[in-house]
Amino acid sequence: MSLTLPWTGSRPVDATQPTFLDDVFAPVPSESETTALRVDGVLPEALSGLYARIGPNPIKPQPKRYHWFTGDGMVHGLRLHAGRAEWYRSRYVGSNSAHKALGRPLLPGLRHGPGDVVNTNVYAHAGRVWASVEAGMLPVQLDARLDSVRHGTFDSPRKQPFTAHPHRDPRTGELHAICYDAMVRHKLQYVRVSPQGEVSRVVDIPVQHGPMVHDCAITRRFVVVLDLPVTFSFKRLLTRAAFPYAWNDRHAARVGLLPKDGDAADIRWHEVDPCFVFHPCNAFDLPDGGVVMDVVAHRRMFDRSRSGPEMDSGARFERWTMPANGGRVVREVLHEVPQEFPRLDERLTGEPYRYAYAVGIGEGLGDDGRRGGLPLFRHDLQTRTTAQHDFGPHAVPGEFVFVPRVAGLADREEDGWLIGFVHNRQSGCAECHIVNADDFTGPPQAVVHIPMRIPAGFHGNWIADTELRA
Numbered sequence: 001m002s003l004t005l006p007w008t009g010s011r012p013v014d015a016t017q018p019t020f021l022d023d024v025f026a027p028v029p030s031e032s033e034t035t036a037l038r039v040d041g042v043l044p045e046a047l048s049g050l051y052a053r054i055g056p057n058p059i060k061p062q063p064k065r066y067h068w069f070t071g072d073g074m075v076h077g078l079r080l081h082a083g084r085a086e087w088y089r090s091r092y093v094g095s096n097s098a099h100k101a102l103g104r105p106l107l108p109g110l111r112h113g114p115g116d117v118v119n120t121n122v123y124a125h126a127g128r129v130w131a132s133v134e135a136g137m138l139p140v141q142l143d144a145r146l147d148s149v150r151h152g153t154f155d156s157p158r159k160q161p162f163t164a165h166p167h168r169d170p171r172t173g174e175l176h177a178i179c180y181d182a183m184v185r186h187k188l189q190y191v192r193v194s195p196q197g198e199v200s201r202v203v204d205i206p207v208q209h210g211p212m213v214h215d216c217a218i219t220r221r222f223v224v225v226l227d228l229p230v231t232f233s234f235k236r237l238l239t240r241a242a243f244p245y246a247w248n249d250r251h252a253a254r255v256g257l258l259p260k261d262g263d264a265a266d267i268r269w270h271e272v273d274p275c276f277v278f279h280p281c282n283a284f285d286l287p288d289g290g291v292v293m294d295v296v297a298h299r300r301m302f303d304r305s306r307s308g309p310e311m312d313s314g315a316r317f318e319r320w321t322m323p324a325n326g327g328r329v330v331r332e333v334l335h336e337v338p339q340e341f342p343r344l345d346e347r348l349t350g351e352p353y354r355y356a357y358a359v360g361i362g363e364g365l366g367d368d369g370r371r372g373g374l375p376l377f378r379h380d381l382q383t384r385t386t387a388q389h390d391f392g393p394h395a396v397p398g399e400f401v402f403v404p405r406v407a408g409l410a411d412r413e414e415d416g417w418l419i420g421f422v423h424n425r426q427s428g429c430a431e432c433h434i435v436n437a438d439d440f441t442g443p444p445q446a447v448v449h450i451p452m453r454i455p456a457g458f459h460g461n462w463i464a465d466t467e468l469r470a
Helices: 096-102 234-238
Strands: 032-034 038-041 049-056 073-081 084-092 121-125 128-132 140-142 148-151 175-181 184-193 199-206 222-227 230-232 245-247 254-259 268-271 276-285 291-298 316-322 330-335 339-343 355-360 376-380 385-389 395-397 401-404 416-424 430-436 446-450 460-464
Touching (some): 049 416, 175 222, 254 316, 316 339
Antiparallel strands (some): 038 446, 049 460, 128 140, 291 316, 339 355
16 A cells, blocks of 8 residues: 655654663663673574674763764674684774773774764674764774774775665675765765775765765665655754754655666656655665665654654554656555564565564553563565564564575575574563574574673674684
8 A cells, every 4th residue: 555644743852752871771881791601592503703783882971962873882792603602792882982981092094074983883894894873974993803993984095974874785795875974964975885895986966954864775776865854953953962863844855766887967866755764674676667665664753852763753664666757656554563673684685585574663662661572573575474573571672684594695585594682671681582584483593691781772783704804
């Protein structure tokens, strides 16, 4: 069914929002490390590498001004090898502010923009581990034990603002990204990075109002550009808000298709009903020249809350179709339950695919739902059905990532595991669950018990040993 959203106008600040400094969001007091890891079940021997996830962990939080998106970055990692859980470590990402507060020397490398806090994603590229964020900051290189090494946009000698969400083309190994600089509000940039870590292409894309562009998508032919109505807010900047972005009714919502080797003049723009998307799941080309993209769409965002994303934003999993002849985006609701962090078998990035995974959000995070019990969804896009994996009544899961049993091109999307951190409200500690994708509703194959808490965070990835240089 097509969808038109009638929610317009502004609403007062919602006092029921979490502060993002308590409960599952509360920061931990320090970095930590342990090898005392109990395992229930059997860890797959084929998993040899590091599951890493990043999120905010402010060293000196200011409750009246704190916004969840601005806290000092802390990366958490669980090392698996030969059927054993070898260690868990947490380390601050080496921003100037964090290292000054911790009494550490500043890292080498290039900086860009008014700050250098990096807290949103961690992944491997060009044989190394990288943490990244958006709004003009540059990535930070980490070593295999998650200690920070240097700042810089991979191996580029230029101060190239990057993004939290690059997408690797599984056919070429290149990264594709839509980036923005908070201090330059009239343009976005399409940035391409070679498999060797060199910035190989930059295209300026004219925009108005300084839109926040958290993520993008790619197909074989296009990079999908999201230009939606969350924009830079001088009003919030003047009130000393830590996060100067807000819903903007004056900003027209649109989606652009940029040919990978094209310029800004080649973008085919499509109007879309006002909404906001943090995360597409995947996109692919249609035979007639159109494009399909699956997203989690929010009705509005950063309208009332000053401390983080609204929890009642109506986040739904939708399929967007951009017709070949332009015009409006056709929106279809695939699943109406609030959810976020959609992921797929990334061997099929940019291709038609069957399964999408997302985490239930909202219920269980408010004052009336402290027990947790949030699910992981699997959307079957072929049968248009949804299955649910339950972690138990005390569990609050974060993002889960798909790890194939066999690397290379995908032939069976369910042939692998789903890995992610789960907060256990009963114990107050973290767990890493490894779920068989081909037994999605069944019990996990293994649960690694981590004897400390991991705050609710953002994104992460499985980094296999084979992805890293010796």
